[in-house]
Amino acid sequence: MPEDDFVDATMNRLDWYHDESHVCQYRPSVWCAMLEAAGFAVEVVEPYTKHRSLASLTDGVSPENAAQIRALLDGLDAAQREAFNLVEHEGTLYLNHWYVTIAAKREP
DSSP, X not given: OOSOHHHHHHHHHHHHHHOTTOOOOOOHHHHHHHHHHTTEEEEEEEEEEEEEETHXXXXXXXXXXXXXXXXXXXTOOHHHHHHTTOXXXXXXXXXXXXXXXXXXXXXX
């Protein structure tokens, strides 16, 4: 998840529409802070992005939630669409999904 308030809030909302048990997708800085607070030393932080189809959010969800996902994305302005790298390719909508791999070691 990028360190961007709009992207953070919007992606968490999309994730909740996809899975109503979703609580929060944390930014790398928040993961690092939680690990450090728990006594770990963060050694490596590797954020990465996957450009995934809209179906990754809408498959298997209720028609109402799928409609909410589409409405949210349809309501984005040009800058917001760019932040998500929201593009259509051969009739399919794609957007970024953010991930992070963190290596941490417990402090002695």
